[in-house]
Amino acid sequence: MSILLEIQGLQTFYGPSQVLFNVNLTIQEGQVATLLGRNGMGKTTTVRSILGLTPARKGLISFAGRRIEALPPEQIAALGIAVVPEGRQIFPNLTVKENLIAFAANRNQSPQPWTLPRIYEIFPRLQERQHNLGNQLSGGEQQMLAIGRALMTNPRLLILDEATEGLAPLLREEIWRVLRLLKQSGQTILVIDKYVERLIALADQHTILERGRVVWQGNSEALGAQPELWKRYLSV
Amino acid sequence: MLNGVQFGLMLFLLAAGLTLVFGIMDMINLAHGSLYMIGAYLTATFVGITGVFWLGVLLAVVGTALIGMLLEFSILRQLYRRDHLSQVLATFALILIINEVVRIIWGSQPLLLSAPEGLSGPIEILPGLNYSAFRLTIIGVGLVVAMGLFLLVNNTRVGMWLRAGASNREMAQAMGVPIKPLFTLLFGVGAALCAIAGAFLGPILAVQVGMGESILILAFVVIVIGGIGSVKGALVGALLVGIVDTAGRAFLPLLLSQVASPEVASNLGPALASILIYLLMAVVLFFKPQGLFPART
Numbered sequence: 001m002s003i004l005l006e007i008q009g010l011q012t013f014y015g016p017s018q019v020l021f022n023v024n025l026t027i028q029e030g031q032v033a034t035l036l037g038r039n040g041m042g043k044t045t046t047v048r049s050i051l052g053l054t055p056a057r058k059g060l061i062s063f064a065g066r067r068i069e070a071l072p073p074e075q076i077a078a079l080g081i082a083v084v085p086e087g088r089q090i091f092p093n094l095t096v097k098e099n100l101i102a103f104a105a106n107r108n109q110s111p112q113p114w115t116l117p118r119i120y121e122i123f124p125r126l127q128e129r130q131h132n133l134g135n136q137l138s139g140g141e142q143q144m145l146a147i148g149r150a151l152m153t154n155p156r157l158l159i160l161d162e163a164t165e166g167l168a169p170l171l172r173e174e175i176w177r178v179l180r181l182l183k184q185s186g187q188t189i190l191v192i193d194k195y196v197e198r199l200i201a202l203a204d205q206h207t208i209l210e211r212g213r214v215v216w217q218g219n220s221e222a223l224g225a226q227p228e229l230w231k232r233y234l235s236v
Numbered sequence: 237m238l239n240g241v242q243f244g245l246m247l248f249l250l251a252a253g254l255t256l257v258f259g260i261m262d263m264i265n266l267a268h269g270s271l272y273m274i275g276a277y278l279t280a281t282f283v284g285i286t287g288v289f290w291l292g293v294l295l296a297v298v299g300t301a302l303i304g305m306l307l308e309f310s311i312l313r314q315l316y317r318r319d320h321l322s323q324v325l326a327t328f329a330l331i332l333i334i335n336e337v338v339r340i341i342w343g344s345q346p347l348l349l350s351a352p353e354g355l356s357g358p359i360e361i362l363p364g365l366n367y368s369a370f371r372l373t374i375i376g377v378g379l380v381v382a383m384g385l386f387l388l389v390n391n392t393r394v395g396m397w398l399r400a401g402a403s404n405r406e407m408a409q410a411m412g413v414p415i416k417p418l419f420t421l422l423f424g425v426g427a428a429l430c431a432i433a434g435a436f437l438g439p440i441l442a443v444q445v446g447m448g449e450s451i452l453i454l455a456f457v458v459i460v461i462g463g464i465g466s467v468k469g470a471l472v473g474a475l476l477v478g479i480v481d482t483a484g485r486a487f488l489p490l491l492l493s494q495v496a497s498p499e500v501a502s503n504l505g506p507a508l509a510s511i512l513i514y515l516l517m518a519v520v521l522f523f524k525p526q527g528l529f530p531a532r533t
Contacts, residue, residue: 049412077412089407091400102396153412191326 004029004188005050005157008060010069012042019045020156020212022059024205027157027205032179032189033208036234037209043192044086046209047161050190051083064156081110082155086162092135096126099134099145102163104152106124112185119148122178140171147178158182160191176202196234200224208233237483242371243487245378249433251458251470252385253426259465261316261403261419262325264411265456268430268455269308269448274334275300275431276438276447277342289352297431304427316419328505333447346444348391381432382471384466389467400421402465457513463527470529477513484509486495500520 005027011021020042026061027033040128048054050061052073061069068076091099097116106113121128124142129137137145143163158181164172176198181187183202193199198207200220208216210233223229254268278299283292290318291529295377311330315323350356351370358366363372389395400408405456434443441447458477489505 053406053410072415073406073409074414077410077415083410084408089404091403091407093399093403094396098396100309102393102400103413105412139400149411 002029006062008186010049010056011058012045012054013057023214025207029188030186032203034203034206035192036206038235041209042212043209044161047159080156082150082153082158084146084160086164088142090134090145092140095131096145097130099149100152106154106222108156110154113154114151114216123148140167158187158189162192164193196230238367240479240482242374243482244475246433246437247458247473247478248453248474249429251474252467253429254455254465255459255470256422257426263316264320266327268335269330269452271300271304271427271430272434273448274303275434276443277338277440278495279307279435280347280443293435296435297428299430300431301424305420306422306424340447346442348442349532351439429472457517461517461527463530466529469529480516484512
């Protein structure tokens with residue numbers, strides 16, 4: 001396995017205030033990694049730095065062997081990183097179908113690329129609503145659409161930021177099902193979520209952030225064996 | 237009424253570019269009116285050189301689009317990250333500079349741009365109703381361009397990117413939309429639309445320095461009424477403003493003369509007419525503060 005994403009000594013600021021302090025993170029190709037921590041600890045900021053939306057002030061981020069910390073977001077996306085952002089951020093003035101096809105690409109020549117029919121296959125609901133505008137969807141449908149929209153770019157790294165947040169239990173199950181499916185297909189994923197037990201079952205390695213610093217890193221076995229970590233850093 | 241539609245459609249050409257630039261780039265470009273002026277001057281010049289109206293218009297549209305893209309690439313691109321005040325100041329400076337440059341090149345006398353000969357006369361559109369052939373042509377051109385723009389925005393990938401960018405620029409970028417080339421292209425399209433408006437309004441109004449500023453304000457009213465970032469809103473807003481403005485000027489003095497002395501009516505009428513569109517804007521904003529068709533929700 002080769003390293004897909006490597007973050008070293010990442011420091012990110014919002015204006016004058018520092019949010020991330022020397023964050024290190026490595027994700028191998030095909031792995032599922034998580035970012036854990038309470039709200040406001042820097043998880044989303046880490047994602048924003050990877051995406052180039054809030055560029056790193058210091059440190060380096062390399063993706064598939066290329067330095068990306070100084071690239072603009074659209075170039076980073078073109079290299080093969082797609083995000084399912086916090087709050088979903090569906091384009092309200094595009095139809096469901098348009099949300100899916102507007103950004104479709106297969107830049108890395110995936111042999112089995114995601115296409116509109118395949119997205120509709122895993123989310124049949126989206127096909128039923130394909131001509132509706134993005135703002136006419138329920139929260140669950142929007143979440144499916146956000147995942148579909150990201151998959152349509154056939155990314156090498158898929159980032160999910162609180163994909164199950166605010167969803168009814170049944171819909172949450174739906175999302176976990178798709179994540180398992182993606183993992184089986186070899187998709188590299190970085191996931192942020194609150195359901196630690198689910199993440200232990202799904203992911204390979206975990207990183208806990210506390211006030212912008214990495215306080216713990218390890219695999220699922222180690223995290224599962226240390227419930228005191230959960231209490232201390234995740235308040236579960 | 238037809239004059240209102242004709243003026244409205246030309247306003248739409250100006251407002252469409254302005255609303256996309258404002259909505260997507262979050263950039264206030266006061267120099268948009270200057271592109272309209274440049275378009276009119278280039279048309280007058282090229283028509284003078286070639287002697288063929290349509291060829292002159294075509295050359296002017298291409299020329300203005302190139303100038304627009306050059307402006308975006310060299311100057312306006314630096315302003316996207318600045319606040320609106322800086323943008324207003326910088327583009328206001330551009331207006332002054334462009335006005336002076338135009339004065340240096342073409343002189344301060346208004347240029348004469350006449351409608352093509354075949355279209356200068358009136359034609360009968362309904363039995364007993366004559367209408368200027370040129371104005372009718374303007375309506376036709378406006379409709380065709382509006383349709384083309386709608387196809388571009390609603391049915392192409394670039395159009396989806398534009399709409400996505402208008403509602404959530406950051407997310408569009410994160411999805412891989414090549415924002416910089418898209419902005420340059422968009423500016424070129426906006427400039428071309430300005431040039432078309434300038435070319436066709438030139439023979440009706442006057443081709444002179446400062447012609448861009450007066451119409452720019454109307455264009456801003458249009459996009460505020462229509463909802464910033466929405467092409468559909470720009471069309472509806474432009475037609476509303478065009479019709480209300482033209483009809484107000486034509487009928488208000490008549491209407492007033494029914495209730496007041498002719499002298500008062502002829503003084504008050506035009507004054508009232510010119511505030512009608514602002515009243516319209518105030519009413520629209522009262523009921524729909526985001527405009528009629530907001531792009532952001």
